[in-house]
Amino acid sequence: MILGVIADDFTGASDIASMLVRAGLRTVQTIGLPDGPAPDADAVVVALKSRTAPVADAVRESLAALAWLRAAGAQRFYFKYCSTFDSTAEGNIGPVTDALMTALGTDITVMCPALPENGRTVYAGHLFVGDTLLSESGMRHHPLTPMTDANLLRVLQPQVPAGQGIGLVRHGTVAKGADAVRRELDTLRARGVRYAVTDAVDNADLKVLAEATSDLPLVTGGSGLALGLRAEAPRTDATSLPPVGGHAAVLSGSCSVATNAQVNDWIASGRPAYRIDAMQFGADGAPDPAEAALAWAAPRLAGGPVLIYATSTPDEVRAVQAHFGVEQAGVLVEDCLARVACGLVDLGVRRLVTAGGETSGAVVNALDVNQLRIGPTIDPGVPWTHAEQRGLLLAMKSGNFGTVDFFAKALGQVA
Ligand SMILES: Nc1ncnc2c1ncn2[C@@H]1O[C@H](COP(=O)(O)OP(=O)(O)O)[C@@H](O)[C@H]1O
């Protein structure tokens, strides 16, 4: 195995896995730590659900993944987090990076969230989503990790041990090529910088950064940096997946701008959709929300794909969070959608699209899936995947990824 990847959520894991496949690496995605032998692959992506976990849990799980990947023969490591740097004031990007660096005995790494294909670029250490700063994008309203500062050096500061240096590799240096970046990393290292935020505005920049960091034991970032990796013997096999038959459904718990638009587009096209109203959770006399959703879906599945969603606008999410508390609101909705997913599979659903990183994590954990084969890309960063042991095709969509017609488009591609 050449590369071991530790991903902090499940959609992010399939995002980077699809980029590695594109770069020609035979890639396997595992859900949590594998319990069997090391898969025969060039890269293994261990998907954790650690993005919003308590810091100590995220660090412990990430170190366990690192230990497993090392024992399985990985020679280099990649900590994959969100291209919008999703984190809380405490972490988990800083603490996990720090712990992985210490375990690997390395003194500098890069922080490279840029994913220009999906509009995430970094300039002067500031993260842009399309034409707007991260802090002015829809990410400022994220239910769990609202991002209200676009300056990555500032976001990172409270997440890393006091006194540890954070530096910047400016775009002017990246534009000069890999040797210039290597020299800059040496200079930053000599100044005591441990975390080097890297500017990158296009794929050419990412290729330069991948080349310049090829001798670092650990890199960190979004999936973009993986595009610059090159397999020794690139595989060009078609990544087709087998037909699985059965019914099809979409489960959406993401409240991002893109997912709201995708849900609205599905509804506007007249396709069947059921809204889970989180305000009704635990209300006197209200039926169990997961059972109610399944009762709605059961007679419809034979007629074509259905959508079940908790996706809501920022105002609606705020009201739910005011009622239940932020953390509890997330857990209640995730748990409900996970139970709906299990019920749908019992009803014969075999092709499932899930929208949202935390949501996908909850669903896939509940479905007891432990390994995924990566198939064709639907939109940048979102592949179809095959959970062979469960006979399921799964597409896990990151909140802000995908065109407005993503759900129908994805389901139109598999049988
Ligand atoms: N109506 C709602 N009110 C409050 N929280 C919600 C609602 N719908 C979904 N959520 C929660 O919001 C979070 C969305 O996160 P996630 O699934 O990772 O989406 P994204 O990929 O957009 O970040 C989840 O924890 C989900 O349970």
Ligand SMILES: O=C(O)[C@@H](O)C(=O)COP(=O)(O)O
């Ligand atoms: O890097 C990205 O943007 C994605 O791979 C990702 O991690 C997105 O997370 P969610 O929006 O929570 O799905």
